[in-house]
Structures are given as structure tokens and as C-alpha cells.
Amino acid sequence: MADTQLDIQLELAADGPRRTALEVAIRSAIRSGRLAEGTALPSSRAMAVDLGLSRSTVVAAYEQLNAEGYLRAEHGSATRVARFRAPPTVDDEPDPFGPAPLHDFRPGEPDASSFPRTRWLRSVKRVTNGAPDSAFGYPDPRGVAEFRSILAGYLGRTRSVEADQGAIRVVGGYAAALGFVAEMLRHRGVERIGVEDPTLPMHVQLLRAAGLRTVPVAVDEGGIDVDRLRASDVGAVVVTPAHQYPTGATLGSERRTALVDWARERNAWIIEDDYDGEYRYDRRPVGALQGLGPDRVIYVGTASKSLTPAVRLGWMVVPEPLRADLMRVTNLRSMVSTIDQLALTDFIERGDFDRHVRQMRVRYRRRSDALRSTLAEVAPWLALGDGAAGLHVMARIATDRLDETTILTASDAASVGLFGLMTHHRSTAAGPGFSIGFSRPSEHHFPTALERLAGVLAAL
Ligand SMILES: Cc1ncc(COP(=O)(O)O)c(C=O)c1O
Known part of the structure; x- marks a missing residue:
């Protein structure tokens, strides 16, 4: 069998059986594409010398990977990487919620840090x-x-x-x-x-x-x-x-x-x-x-x-x-x-449970008050809904000077998350505006997030 001069970097796990470690290393090199289809592996003897393993260990690992379909051994020629199509990884699938903005005023979730x-x-x-x-x-x-x-x-x-x-x-x-x-x-x-x-x-x-x-x-x-x-x-x-x-x-x-x-x-x-x-x-x-x-x-x-x-x-x-x-x-x-x-x-x-809800009620009320007074100051053109309950406030755009899309574009650029009444709720019933959630940012980040939101609105 011709020896190949292939220089493959195989990182073997430091502990556990050597044969398993070699199998894992080759499998992951094939899955990640580092060892492409058709690549000839070194002979078992050369691989054993390279990695300081016994030849029988390498032979056993090759046989196992052959049986699993990762390698193909043809009589009289080198052991090669078989045709392998990597299954899509989880990361290839779009995240249904998309990336979260840094300063997240979208409604829907309580403060996870609490x-x-x-x-x-x-x-x-x-x-x-x-x-x-x-x-x-x-x-x-x-x-x-x-x-x-x-x-x-x-x-x-x-x-x-x-x-x-x-x-x-x-x-x-x-x-x-x-x-x-x-x-x-x-x-x-x-x-x-x-x-x-x-x-x-x-x-x-x-x-x-x-x-x-x-x-x-x-x-x-x-x-x-x-x-x-x-x-x-x-x-x-x-x-x-x-x-x-x-x-x-x-x-x-x-x-x-x-x-x-x-x-x-x-x-x-x-x-x-x-x-x-x-x-x-x-x-x-x-x-x-x-x-x-x-x-x-x-x-x-x-x-x-x-x-x-x-x-x-x-x-x-x-x-x-x-x-x-x-x-x-x-x-x-x-x-x-x-x-x-x-x-x-x-x-x-x-x-x-009651204790937690009572504690969060105090915190969310504080946030609701802070949000309302900030909005009244920097964006008096927003008409706010009733603020006596819940974890969000509806803010309608009460000026012809601005529209929802312009504001969403500006807030996106600053990684400030807003949820548009028309854009995201797919309705014209409430007119343009936002459902502003104040519960998502962590307790320590809320003041900064509010500052960023204020910055976006004040600059419009
Ligand atoms: C109007 C409304 N109903 C219900 C829920 C709760 O849904 P779930 O219990 O599926 O998390 C939410 C959460 O965002 C909501 O906004």
C-alpha cells in the first residue's frame, strides 16, 4: 500500500481509550470538511508512528470508520475518505426569534435576570x-x-x-x-x-x-x-x-x-x-x-x-x-x-411565587414610571396608553412629522428593539406607534437601555 504524505492535524483527546480518541478526531475532521472526500489517509503504520499509537489501534479505528461509512478501504490501495455530506447543523436553521437587540423594548418577556x-x-x-x-x-x-x-x-x-x-x-x-x-x-x-x-x-x-x-x-x-x-x-x-x-x-x-x-x-x-x-x-x-x-x-x-x-x-x-x-x-x-x-x-x-410577583410588581412599576416620564420629556409626540398595568405600554405616534418605519429604522440602527403597531402587529386599527415592553432588559441594564431609547427618539 502506497504511503501518503498527508499532513493531517489530528487532535486526540488526552484521556480515554486511544482508539476512541482517534475515531472521534477523524470523524470530526471529515464532518467539518478538513478531510475532503477522496483524501487518502496515511497507512496504519505511518499513522501509528505519527501519533505514537500501536498499529493495531489505528487498524481497529480505520475498520470502525469504514463500517460507519466515513472511510472506504479498497484492496491494495490507500484508505480514503468516503463520500460524506454533512447534515445541516442547527446553526444553519434560522432562529425563529432572530437576534435580540442590545436594548430590547419589545414586549413579551419578563426580566430573565430576575x-x-x-x-x-x-x-x-x-x-x-x-x-x-x-x-x-x-x-x-x-x-x-x-x-x-x-x-x-x-x-x-x-x-x-x-x-x-x-x-x-x-x-x-x-x-x-x-x-x-x-x-x-x-x-x-x-x-x-x-x-x-x-x-x-x-x-x-x-x-x-x-x-x-x-x-x-x-x-x-x-x-x-x-x-x-x-x-x-x-x-x-x-x-x-x-x-x-x-x-x-x-x-x-x-x-x-x-x-x-x-x-x-x-x-x-x-x-x-x-x-x-x-x-x-x-x-x-x-x-x-x-x-x-x-x-x-x-x-x-x-x-x-x-x-x-x-x-x-x-x-x-x-x-x-x-x-x-x-x-x-x-x-x-x-x-x-x-x-x-x-x-x-x-x-x-x-x-x-407570590413573593416573586410582589417584588417584580414593584420593579416593573418603577420601570413603567421611568419610561413614561422619559417619553413625555423626549418624545411628547407619542400618546401613551393607560399605564396602570402589565409589562408594556402602547405609544401612538401623534404627529404627522414622523412615521413608524422611520422610527423603526432609527431604532434598529441603534440596536434598540421596538415593536411597531402596524409593522409587527399587521394591523392599522391602532394607527402608527409601538407596543413598548419595559420588562426585558435586566434590572442593572434598564437605565442604559432607557437612555439609548431616549437618544433615538430625541434625535428624530
Ligand atoms: C397577549 C399575550 N398572550 C399570551 C402570552 C403568553 O404566551 P405563552 O404562555 O405561550 O408564553 C403572551 C406572551 O408574550 C402575550 O403577549
Whole structure:
């Protein structure tokens, strides 16, 4: 066999069996393209001398890689790199969220740096140590019993939701809940569903993907316009009564009653998205709509704003007549991590959840106040929505001098993230402007981020 003079740099791991280390090094050189198809490898003897290995080790490694298809050995000629097409790496796939701006005022996420790591870890440790063996089997597709039981109490206490454990279903966040509910409604013959206009386009897409026709229904400072809803011939509607997204309106009490009346008269269903109901700064949080119409409202809550979207935990309170259908539709897809559910149970039980929300409420209120006073100073041409709740504020452009695209271009250039009412919400209902989230920057970065945002707006 002709010896090749190939100079290949193979970095062998310092520990572990030599044969494995050589295999790993050759495999990675082929995968990365450093050893191209058809390249002849040194003979086993030469390779053994080069690397200070025994010849039998190199022969065994070559044989293994030959069997795996990385190398091909032809009788009487050198061992060569076989045809190898690298599978696409994860990095080749576009990131669905794109790169995050340095100073991120897009709505949607709480301050990740404030996640209570130590206390959460304590809960995870406690439940992992203390849970019975049965907890390590498949999760109950309705949600873990202890979690549903504690949620029933928590939701009644903090959100005036009327629910017992049997009504609660645990899922992977609001997005999962909405997808399942949409499929279930479709299955029950609902074809058209009302959505607030404006709203989050990704939720509209989710409903459409399940086969529903979405019908935009106008929203004003009192929340969804129930008269328009009545005229829209839909079998269900999705609403954000505590804090309309993105306008910030709270659904007034007369409209709440009218909405539930509409659903009862029409045998329609209301999906209540209670995404940030815990955050109210002027008074106690407004109770959930579900308390008024538990027979017609599918309530959905989430840990995404109150704790973190990373645990992917959300909960639905489902009227009895829908439960069997929902189970049929979700089947085994609704299962979420038992450990996380038990950890959040423990976290709530010990008062850590309430403590965290209380602490964050103080911080977010401070941020909301700082944002409002800064905007009033540097951009008086922005008309701000109600600031008494939530983690974002709607800011409409109240001047003809500027348009949304110009401002977005300027903020992009400064790596200041903004979410345009028209551009990103794909609606003209609220006119040009932004949904400005103030929760994403870390606590220590917030003042700098605010300065950068102010700088962009002041320069326009
Ligand atoms: C209007 C609205 N609803 C619900 C959610 C929560 O979604 P999830 O529980 O899927 O994280 C968000 C998060 O950004 C939201 O903005």
C-alpha cells in the first residue's frame, strides 16, 4: 500500500481509550470538511508512528470508520475518505426569534435576570428528592393532581377564577392552550372565531393553522366592542380582558356582562387570555372574566410573565361540557414535565411565587414610571396608553412629522428593539406607534437601555 504524505492535524483527546480518541478526531475532521472526500489517509503504520499509537489501534479505528461509512478501504490501495455530506447543523436553521437587540423594548418577556434561581432550585431539589417513584412515569395528560389542586386555590385567591381541580388542564403555555382549544372548537363545528384588533399576529396564525377563520373585532379604550362582536357571526372569541394586548384597555364591567350574555345567547365560547393579570399597579388586579361566566369562558393563564416563559407552563380552566372533547383532541400531546409542575406547586405553596410577583410588581412599576416620564420629556409626540398595568405600554405616534418605519429604522440602527403597531402587529386599527415592553432588559441594564431609547427618539 502506497504511503501518503498527508499532513493531517489530528487532535486526540488526552484521556480515554486511544482508539476512541482517534475515531472521534477523524470523524470530526471529515464532518467539518478538513478531510475532503477522496483524501487518502496515511497507512496504519505511518499513522501509528505519527501519533505514537500501536498499529493495531489505528487498524481497529480505520475498520470502525469504514463500517460507519466515513472511510472506504479498497484492496491494495490507500484508505480514503468516503463520500460524506454533512447534515445541516442547527446553526444553519434560522432562529425563529432572530437576534435580540442590545436594548430590547419589545414586549413579551419578563426580566430573565430576575428569575429567582436559588428559590426555584430549592423547589426542584425538594420535589425531586421527595416525589414518589410514580412521579417519574408519564405525566397525567390533564396535569399533575397536586399542581391542579394548588392552581385552583391560587386562581380563586388572586384572579377570582371559579375552578376546582377537575376543571384545570395544564399545558405548555398559552400558545399550546390556544392551539388545542382551536382544534377542539374546529372539531365541534366552529368555523369562525373573533379576535381583538389589534392583537398578536402569532396567535392569529395559530388559530388559522387549526383551520379557523379569524374575524377581527374592534377594540377601544373600554376593551373589545361587544356590539361589533354580536354582528360578526362567530362561534367563539379570544379576549384579553384584564389588559388588552396591545392597547392596555381593561374590559369594563358592563361589557363583561354583555360579553358573557352574548356567549350564553349564542352558545358561543370565550377564550380569556389572562397573560399578565398579576401586574396591576394602581389597585388590586381586576378579577378574571371567567368568574362571571364559568359555563362559557375557557380561562387561560401562564407562568410566562409572572415567572418565566422557559418553564413552558400554562393552565386552562375548562367548562365541563368541553372537557371530553378537549381530551380527545389533545390526547397525549398535552403532557408537560411533572418535575416542573411539582416544582411550581412547591414554589406556590411556600409563598415564593407570590413573593416573586410582589417584588417584580414593584420593579416593573418603577420601570413603567421611568419610561413614561422619559417619553413625555423626549418624545411628547407619542400618546401613551393607560399605564396602570402589565409589562408594556402602547405609544401612538401623534404627529404627522414622523412615521413608524422611520422610527423603526432609527431604532434598529441603534440596536434598540421596538415593536411597531402596524409593522409587527399587521394591523392599522391602532394607527402608527409601538407596543413598548419595559420588562426585558435586566434590572442593572434598564437605565442604559432607557437612555439609548431616549437618544433615538430625541434625535428624530
Ligand atoms: C397577549 C399575550 N398572550 C399570551 C402570552 C403568553 O404566551 P405563552 O404562555 O405561550 O408564553 C403572551 C406572551 O408574550 C402575550 O403577549
